[in-house]
Amino acid sequence: MAKFNQSPKHPLDQLLQKNSLQLKNYLFPLRKNSMGQHNRVYTLKRSLFFKKTVIFFLWFFMICHCAFSQQKWISRGAYVTASIGDARILIPFLADDTSSSAICGLVYNGLTKVDRDLNIVPDLAERWEVTDDGLVIVFYLRKNVRWHDGVPFTAADVRFTFERILDPEVGCPYISGFTDIKDIRVIDDHTIRFEYNQPYAPALLKLGMGVIPKHLFKDVMDIRNSPYARAPVGTGPYRFIKWESGQYIVLKANPDYFEHVPGIKRYVYRIIPDQAVEFLELVSGGIDSMQLTPYQYRYRSDTPEFKQRINKYFYLAPSYTYIGYNLKDPILKDRKVRQALSYAINKKEIIDAVLLGLGEVSTGPFRRDSMYYDDSVSLYGYDPEKAASLLREAGLVDSDGDGILEKDGMEFKIKIVTNQGNQVREDVATIVQKQWADLGIKTEIQVVAWAAFLDQFVSKKNFQAVILGWALSIDPDCYFAWHSDSMREGGLNFISYSNKRVDGLIEEGRREFDTEKRREIYHEIHRLVAEDAPYTFLFSGYATPGINKRFKGIDPAPAGIGYNFIDWYVPKREARYKF
Amino acid sequence: MLIGISFILFVVMHFAPGDPTSVRYGLNPEVSASARESFNRLYGLDRPAIVQYGMWLRRFVFLDFGRSFIDNRPVISKIMSALPATLLLQVISLLIIFCVALPIGIISAVRRGSRFDRTMTVFVFIGYAMPTFWLALLLIFLFGFKLQWFPVSGMSPWYVEYIGAFEKVKDLLWHLVLPAFTTAFGGLAALSRYSRSSMIEALGQNYILTARAKGLPETRVIMVHALKNALLPIVTIMGLTLPGLISGSFIFETIFAWPGMGRLGYEAIMSYDYPVVMGVAVISTFLTLLGIFLSDVAYAVVDPRIRYEAHR
Helix, strand or coil, X not given: CHHHHHCCCCHHHHHHHHCCHHHHCCCCCCCHHHHHHHHCCCCCHHHHHHHHHHHHHXXXXXXXXXXXXXXXXXXXEEEEEEECCCCCCCCCCCCCCHHHHHHHHHHCCCCEEECCCCCEEECCEEEEEECCCCCEEEEEECCCCECCCCCECCHHXXXXXXXXXXXXXXXXXXXXXXXXXXXXXXXXCXXXXXXXXXXXXXXXXXXXXXXXXXXXHCCCCCHHHCHHHCCCCCXXXXXXXXXXXXXXXXXXXXXXXXXXXXXXXXXXXXXXXXXXXXXXXXXXXXXXXXXXXXXXXXXXXXXXXXXXXXXXXXXXXXXXXXXXXXXXXXXXXXXXXXXXXXHCCCHHHHHHHHCCXXXXXXXXXXXXXXXXXXXXXXXXXXXXXXXXXXXXXXXXXXXXXXXXXXXXXXXXXXXXXXXXXXXXXXXXXXXXXXXXXXXXXXXXXXXXXXHHHHHHHHCCXXXXXXXXXXXXXXXXXXXXXXXXXXXXXXCCCCCCCCCHHHHHHHHHHHHCCCHHHHHHHHHHHHHHHHHHCCEXXXXXXXXXXXXXXXXXXXXXXXXXXXXXXXXXXXXXXXXCCCC | CHHHHHHHHHHHHHHCCCCHHHHHHCCCCCCCHHHHHHHHHHXXXXXXXXXXXXXXXXXXXXXXXXXXXXXXXXXXXXXXXXXXXXXXXXXXXXXXHHHHHHHHHHHHHHCCCCHHHHHHHHHHHHHHHCCHHHHHHHHHHHHHHHCCCCCCCCCCXXXXXXXXXXXXXXXXXXXXXXXXXHHHHHHHHHHHHHHHHHHHHHHCCHHHHHHHHCCCCHHHHHHHHHHHHHHHHHHHHHHHHHHHHHHCCHHHHHHCCCCCHHHHXXXXXXXXXXXXXXXXXXXXXXXXXXXXXXXXXXXXHHCCCXXXXXXX
16 A cells, blocks of 8 residues: 555646646546645644555455456546537438547447458358348347346347448438348348348448438437437447537446446546647646647647646548549640649649648558558659640640640640638648649639539539549548449539449449459559549558657557457556545 | 527528437438438428428417427427526526625726726736636536545536435535636626726716715725725626526537536537527527616616606
């Protein structure tokens, strides 16, 4: 015990004692190492002795308990994270914003999930079988799963969930990923069979959508208005406690979770709309984690307070930023011109200037760290000479000597359009403007508010070049942006890219369940698209979370950091909140 | 009046480029065009704007503001959960403004041209001219972050359930200090200048001369005879602050993570959440009208010269 008292104080506790008036009164930092200070309050030696004895025995019993019981995990402490936007609806297949999805991910489980290396692994299902023709998938479900209200989870819940998704009245935004389902049949309580109209390889990932409890939703006419849309009951590692609109959402560890009880007892999601304030909260301890901006990551984290309390992590974000060219444009429809424009851009310089180095060059439409991304594609390194010669080949020359290229007497002018409110894209536009100007291309930039940008430019295909980004799913299927069918009204192939070979490969990739074969298919798509240069693929940025040092077990991987959240824990002496 | 304003607002909203669905799902690869259409149908967005307005109006007659496109909650409950936060903050800052600005105004008027007067003039105009978001961030940085005297942001902490009722109130006040002070600082100028000028005017009146001639002590002359008359225009200003009390401030609420009306309205506008925008606008309009009405009534009550012909 004496030794315990002498142990060096953890900086967080020092901080807590010294500064946080508001915390001191009603938070209960475990007093283990602040006992010395606490003791001063006690004037009677006996009471002190008594207290110490009690604590000692409690401690002793706990150690015994831990040592001899089977249970490995104890949940402790609280994890407070923050986001700029509030959640909207806590039903997995209606959640369409990051906040709602984050909460749903902790409260609900799907049949499948994704592990640290982006492999699809069982979650509520124990295993599955796919028939050779790829048309039927049979899931064998876990048998020890209960909903948070104690009702056992069965195959009927799964069927109910996917029936709701397919019901057009429900208005699930992700319905297109499920429309190939022909039949859902419950074989027994723990076996369910999905039959598809045609083989659909992304199905396994799509069927990882969170499953909702039939017994609570079956009588609800409008799922969106159900009370469970704001107070969810799931099977996941965390149970819902409270949602205070615009302020915070609180979850608690589910002691009966089928994997093991989560290491952290409370999960708190705070809404802090201003990023600068969020940062101050992080450093002062009001929150435990946030996504840092590149500037905060590089420069604001240099203070002793930050270094003492916060660990920085980084991993590749599943997205990329690109310049998209309108292939209907009279000049840009020439592949050589687009290739030249790509060669003329120094991506490294852009990453260094705009992301402060926190990103990696991207050359194709897939996740940079997935196996579908073809690392051998090394097109379009910065090469102004090659760009110039390609432009000459395309018939663009500076015939009147004013420094600007012409074709058939017309000056070569490009207007880049991008949306307001995204500083990264605006900065990229400025740098590209300069880099293209060096080649004699006159570039104009127009920054438009998001709604108008979509309405007037993107959906009307009324642009020459746009700077945008795509968030990428774990499945490499890229029908939405690259198949010529997506050129239609409402599709996202707004640059009008059409390549018969790519169309064929995309369709093949959707049908193929074998990952080896899929890898080849998508590598080829990557090469073909890169060669056609309909986009200049710029970069994939890093996600850069900052997390309080008292959390252990964090293991950044291709899947990010959240995939093993239930394995995170706070060492007992560092726990800040006691429940 | 309400109908006119709501109609104009509706038209303006629908003329703005973009629509709720495209703002929400515009470039989401997981959301197909048909899913977007069914979303439109779900919320009646596929009908002509004028029909949508008609539907809105019909519900509005029964005081039904509809449901938010964003989270499907009834608009009225969204407003009712945001309103108390804004009201609390604004009422407290208004109290601060009154307690500080009135004395400043009075003293400045009495000692016109003195060093105090000049200092205060500069002080209140600094408050008026300073960009409020900057001041807010500065205060948060100094008092919330460096000194840790006050919480950095938020209204109530998430562990609010685990603390006693008394501590809850104390905690709320604690969270209120910085936002209330920031809001008040910017508002000092108007009231102190108004009260100063109307006080100066009152002090120049003949009845003050009379009062002094009667041999009344100077404090009584100032605090009773002059102040009573000088306060009259202030009543009008009071009435005009009411809509501000309700609509809150987007800037403060965002910086202090305060869950109030300013944020609600702003977020609704940004996401084209028509029902919420309409709801917030109608309620603010209503309260503005109410505020003007109340200040007229109050005026009549305090000023005997204005009586709406009740007597013969």
